[in-house]
Amino acid sequence: MKKLLIVPVLLVFGLTLAACGDREDIGDKTEIRFWHMSPTGSESYSEMRQIIRDFNESQDEYHVRGTGFNFWDYWDRIGVAIASGDAPNIAFHTLDNVVLRAQGGALANISELIAADIAKGEDTLDLEVYLENQLEFATHDDDLYALPFSGTTRMLFYNLDIFEANGLTEDDVPTTWSELETVARQLDDVDADGRINILGFDPTFGEGTYHGFLWQKGLDFFDEDLNPTLDTDEHLEVLEWMLDFNDIYSRSRLDAFGEESQMLGISPFAAGRLGMVISSDGLYQTMRSYGADINYGVAPIPVPDEDGIRVNWGSGFSIEIYDDDPEKVEGTWEFLKYLQDYDTQIRLAETLGFLMSNIPAMEEYAEGNPILEAFVEELHYAVDKVYVPYAPNWHAMDWMQYFEEGLAGRKSAAEVLEAARDNYIQKRENYERMQ
Template identity: 30%
Template structure:
């Protein structure tokens, strides 16, 4: 009697201890895919992972909408409560890597026998490097293209199969498409340089310029940038800034997008616009080509990285999950379902995807596309560039003066960083 009791207790203890040993490691994963097919795909990927690691690793995923996500992630990081794994901005991985918050994934990649150079597209992968390490993996990247409305082309007497190749052509076409109402407001615009994904830095690159000096320092007031800004202002002035803004306020992006509502002949958008057009305007007769250029063909890329926190209690599990999310199978599923340009080269180039013309165009465009240069001391420098461009468009300063001022300001910011770090 006594023996059985002891035995039972021992058995119970044994079960208890094995159960506690076998309790899976729980890691938290935050992402921006909180709705629609993207959410379903991520949920499925997480479920598959949890299934294959049952008893070992359990991932708790939390989707927060794109607009709220960034602040939430940054604020919780500052509170020391960031999740183990999170998606983030591919454009400034170095900033976080330098602060010591990110886990170096290079050793884990090595252990898993993955050659990052072969697996991922070069430009996005380069954004993940910091010193000798790899502190993130590229989940999604993107490119910008020129979308044009074929019906509006025909209406304006243009050949719908001959999209513009240069900015001069673009404006010639645009002028034929543009229509004004009695008050002088735009009813239909041929092209709007301040709409959607049309950014000044792409125009600078197209002019053959860039934002880095010979010594690798940030230079925003080189003659080519000044010239580009002068031309940029001329383009806006032709249409009148006020009228453009009125147009933009009438057609905010999304459902009321001007291109979707056939009020805009040509628009620069990123590749996710394909799926928006599919969903919101299935009957729209459009084409897409690489962005016209004055000197050299370019596009702009940015993207979403997946990162693991260096403060995570379960670094191995976190790294495991990061690698899983960016492997060929996962990336392929995500690319197929969401039509997002995944950073995994092997997945993006798989035959079933590349057979789609538009997909092929996107992947090809990646070759000519570039990222904004990353500046550790002031990673948000381009926001100030945008503000400067805005002030020039408002006529507050000449391009030369405004860019000179900006250069001084950026140097100050860089100095400020150095003074406080």
């Protein structure tokens, strides 16, 4: 009986304990909630906090309160918050689907904020510093609803140690698909019994994507009305090139190599098992932070021999202002301008490890580091993937399921394309039924 009485007592005690917040007093400043990806204890935390603190100390009207979540948790958290009308005032998101949130009325109109600054005769953001392709993705109905925050681009990483072991130098780094095949064959290292030790290159490894290779030929997944294409001979040709790149080895040997790579933790390239791989600057960050001891360089992704286009799949974060609290938009806008500022962008790049969207700032940041310089240069050739309302993840699950069938040899390239196309068509029909 006594035990039962304790419960309500503890409950009351606990509720008072649990309910009291211990937040710092900010006086009559306006509080601005900012969500980022540098949680307490992460490597970028203290510098991110300092960046926020510097803003808070630079003026006395607003107080920015930052909350960091790790990258993997961030999307669930902000998704629920936006859906529930409890979004922070300003946060990162993904640039390639800004239009979804803009249409839904979640975002503040950046173009209007810029116009208001100009009307007041104040300094405002210079949009010239951003890549045009990135700005397009932040635009809905001719107005900006977000700004590009970071920039990602994909390049060919090559292992110079493996090159040298095969008598090749940096001059031999391939620039076309046929050179790529020749060099890859030279780098392959296969045991007498057929086991693959080192694979020169495989278009399906790392971040090589079918749509990336299609773009290099001027092709795409969808036409201008967002209907799936995929049914031309050229599409088939590119897919077959990808799937058959290493067909001089048996499926089982390649599978075995893939399995070993799976067990090799971080990345088969970093472990010295791949001569070349397509990857984003993320791989550079990974190898730097793990202290990889291989000698490597980066180059633009080789292009098709005829009429090849230098283009790669680039993506990035957006930074956006959520519209829930109109009273705070003004202060939030000041903070956003601070974050996008030349100096802050360099600090952010140093802190977060990825390239930011402000190109001149990134050029200064990369100076003296040949790998970063190459990446900043390549940003100009990066294109983000189109937002398809009926299949926002057309490049991921919707495509990969079929692609992997082809990879495993259970479907021919033609069957893969047909099945994927049928799936997109069904998704579109179903999506339209819901309208």
